[in-house]
Amino acid sequence: MDVVSPDLNSILPDEIMDTEAIAMEEDPPNEPSSSSTLSETEPAQVPMETEVPEIVGLCPATTPTQKTQALTTSTTTDSTLCSNSSGTQLLVTSSSSSGLKPLTTSTTQSSSPVVGQTLPKLSAPITLPANHQLILNKVAVSPAADGKPPGTAVLKQEGQKLLVTGLSKTGQPLVLALPHTWSKPATSQGTGDGKAQTTQFKVVTAGARTDLKPVIGVQAVSSASQLLGSSTPLQAQQLKTVQFTKKTPVSTAGPMITKLIITKALNNKGLTSQAAVQAPVVTGRVLSQTTPSTPPRSIAVGESVSTVPQSISSSSSKVAISPLKSPSKAVKPVQTVAVGGVGQPQFKTIIPLATQPNVQQIQVPGSRFHYVRLVTATTGGNTPQTASPSTNTNPAIQPAKPMMMNTAAVRMSVPIVPAQTVKQVVPKPMTSATQVVTTSQTQQRLIMPATPLPQIQPNLTNLPPGTVLAPAPGAGSMGYAVLPAQYVTQLPQSAFVTLASSSVIHHSLPRKPCNCTKSQCLKLYCDCFANGEFCNNCNCVNCFNNLDHESERLKAIKACLDRNPVAFKPKIGKGKEGESDRRHSKGCNCKKSGCLKNYCECYEAKIMCSSICKCVGCKNFEESPERKTLMHLADAAEVRVQQQTAAKTKLSSQISDLLTRTTPAITSGGGKLPYTFVTKEVAEATCDCLLEQAEKAELTNQPQALAERLILEEFGRCLRRIISFASKAKTDCSINC
DNA sequence: GAGTTTGAAACT
DNA sequence: CAGTTTCAAACTC
Numbered sequence A: 001m002d003v004v005s006p007d008l009n010s011i012l013p014d015e016i017m018d019t020e021a022i023a024m025e026e027d028p029p030n031e032p033s034s035s036s037t038l039s040e041t042e043p044a045q046v047p048m049e050t051e052v053p054e055i056v057g058l059c060p061a062t063t064p065t066q067k068t069q070a071l072t073t074s075t076t077t078d079s080t081l082c083s084n085s086s087g088t089q090l091l092v093t094s095s096s097s098s099g100l101k102p103l104t105t106s107t108t109q110s111s112s113p114v115v116g117q118t119l120p121k122l123s124a125p126i127t128l129p130a131n132h133q134l135i136l137n138k139v140a141v142s143p144a145a146d147g148k149p150p151g152t153a154v155l156k157q158e159g160q161k162l163l164v165t166g167l168s169k170t171g172q173p174l175v176l177a178l179p180h181t182w183s184k185p186a187t188s189q190g191t192g193d194g195k196a197q198t199t200q201f202k203v204v205t206a207g208a209r210t211d212l213k214p215v216i217g218v219q220a221v222s223s224a225s226q227l228l229g230s231s232t233p234l235q236a237q238q239l240k241t242v243q244f245t246k247k248t249p250v251s252t253a254g255p256m257i258t259k260l261i262i263t264k265a266l267n268n269k270g271l272t273s274q275a276a277v278q279a280p281v282v283t284g285r286v287l288s289q290t291t292p293s294t295p296p297r298s299i300a301v302g303e304s305v306s307t308v309p310q311s312i313s314s315s316s317s318k319v320a321i322s323p324l325k326s327p328s329k330a331v332k333p334v335q336t337v338a339v340g341g342v343g344q345p346q347f348k349t350i351i352p353l354a355t356q357p358n359v360q361q362i363q364v365p366g367s368r369f370h371y372v373r374l375v376t377a378t379t380g381g382n383t384p385q386t387a388s389p390s391t392n393t394n395p396a397i398q399p400a401k402p403m404m405m406n407t408a409a410v411r412m413s414v415p416i417v418p419a420q421t422v423k424q425v426v427p428k429p430m431t432s433a434t435q436v437v438t439t440s441q442t443q444q445r446l447i448m449p450a451t452p453l454p455q456i457q458p459n460l461t462n463l464p465p466g467t468v469l470a471p472a473p474g475a476g477s478m479g480y481a482v483l484p485a486q487y488v489t490q491l492p493q494s495a496f497v498t499l500a501s502s503s504v505i506h507h508s509l510p511r512k513p514c515n516c517t518k519s520q521c522l523k524l525y526c527d528c529f530a531n532g533e534f535c536n537n538c539n540c541v542n543c544f545n546n547l548d549h550e551s552e553r554l555k556a557i558k559a560c561l562d563r564n565p566v567a568f569k570p571k572i573g574k575g576k577e578g579e580s581d582r583r584h585s586k587g588c589n590c591k592k593s594g595c596l597k598n599y600c601e602c603y604e605a606k607i608m609c610s611s612i613c614k615c616v617g618c619k620n621f622e623e624s625p626e627r628k629t630l631m632h633l634a635d636a637a638e639v640r641v642q643q644q645t646a647a648k649t650k651l652s653s654q655i656s657d658l659l660t661r662t663t664p665a666i667t668s669g670g671g672k673l674p675y676t677f678v679t680k681e682v683a684e685a686t687c688d689c690l691l692e693q694a695e696k697a698e699l700t701n702q703p704q705a706l707a708e709r710l711i712l713e714e715f716g717r718c719l720r721r722i723i724s725f726a727s728k729a730k731t732d733c734s735i736n737c
Numbered sequence B: 001g002a003g004t005t006t007g008a009a010a011c012t
Numbered sequence C: 001c002a003g004t005t006t007c008a009a010a011c012t013c
Helices: A006-011 A064-073 A387-392 A455-462 A491-501 A547-563 A627-669 A679-697 A704-736
Strands: A054-060 A080-083 A092-094 A133-137 A155-158 A161-165 A199-205 A228-230 A240-249 A347-349 A357-363 A370-376 A445-448 A481-484
Touching: A080 A547, A627 A679
Parallel strands: A133 A161, A347 A445
Antiparallel strands: A054 A092, A054 A228, A080 A228, A155 A161, A199 A240, A357 A370, A445 A481
């Protein structure tokens, strides 16, 4: 069954088609991919959900069979990563530059979409010795100077560093996380995850923008570590994400979770085939998505034993994906990675599952999106197949939406909510170094645990349409689900860096719902559409920017790309040499706003207008007094808000403390008022009243003494009211009781 | 909340 | 490419 009709496929641009799964004819199962085809593919520029990340094949050099299987995964892209070391495997998926990728990758299994398919089993356990570094380098879109095909990325080993040329679409550095220490590979049963551990997760995303900053990344990998997957020619824009789950450096005791995912765009136009799903590597186990007939196509980086010395030996495996462009910038050996940046970062987040997960791949007919259902295994010993037998055995297409799709195995389904509604993920305090890293705006993927982790559980109800979470199969105690990261925390670059070293709760502004009425949310007028997102909890009318109208949406995307090939790329990018790092790619055309209102895209992005702007009467330049005034006002307003908040908090605390201290006296005697009436809400309301008086006095320029008097009088009124209500309540209670 | 203004996107 | 129209967000009242 065709997910996308041939007619539609024919009209879709390569950018769009690249995002789709591999067609059977192009990617027959078990057939190793050739590295030559990668150059032929165009970088996908389609918004996120429309694209389908492909998992690059992994291939341990030592094991011919595994290598062959790894190659098969990259048939469409021809990119293969084969590390020469033995134990470690990396899960690498490539995606288009747009960052709008399906949640899951798929391996080509059949012409029909596979619904509810279980994730591939773990391949041979791989160990990643410490002291290996994975470095993502920026990949330029233009042809590489070295004669490699444009966008070609190379993974190669250098010493113990793993270098990956990658890029974030938004120009943001790629984030790579590798465990400082690698736990010994767990068995296929996921036994290695027995102990609770401090685990850090870092997200690496390789985007497609040429102006991106160098990627970074990395942590040690054992000498035996291998980077498997479509290493060789990765198109710049196809290399999208690299994900690692990482154990905190300090923690050596527990199992380690390492996962590297490079999302790659698929150039196939067929949606039917299913590529390998992300294969999380848990505690030394390599999870690859595969069917019985199809070898694993995902690359997983196994964990090395934590006890392994982190010495940097020459034998260490350093895998690098050579940048097509500006290689020098690409390679920045940074151990802990932070990627943030301007524009629309594309990150993926990996969150470990506490219990044995089971992931089911879901492919929705008519949609090129891949969905993952997470199913928490009841017992640790359950294999993916056992957990969700129906999915594994029945690759048949299900016409229903992901939410509708089967099965009893699903333990946790997620309601649809606005992507940005999920604002934060609270890391498990101290005990877990789990880090959720995302960046602003769009196209992020989240790998979330199927099991209810305390720190993220509240957010599991805020997932996008069609999202179903289930633990990854074979992950043992750790399960993953891939979700658009936008639904999770969005973090600025600085915040990301902070996360790299500590568990911090980050907040981000949710995307505003659109209010489109005439565009059907299929034109760039619609911010949701422009950002490559589905409308969700928007106020739009006659919205077509959803799964129900995927074909129309694809056509609209094509139309936009026809008009402007970079329509879905961030408008704020890196400027010329010597200019600010951020500038509007096209420049604004403001005429009346002076570029000091949010009508101006430059001002809205909080950047100066540049030489390419065609604005009239621009006041949005560095030395502009108007701009400075605005900035000062804004700063003052912000400070004022902060002060008020602090004052309110302090007042509330003081009042509560005061009332608490006086409570015993009040309540001890018979007939005294119950202190329980002074709740937090009451205290806060009291603070509001006091603050209001303070503001009123301030606005009327009252002397301080008078202001204080007004505040005290208000406080007295508040107390009287509290006492009055308390007395009344007590009286009522006495009567009724 | 309704109406106006604004500039990007879309169209010609 | 330029001019015009459409559109939705930003802004004002």
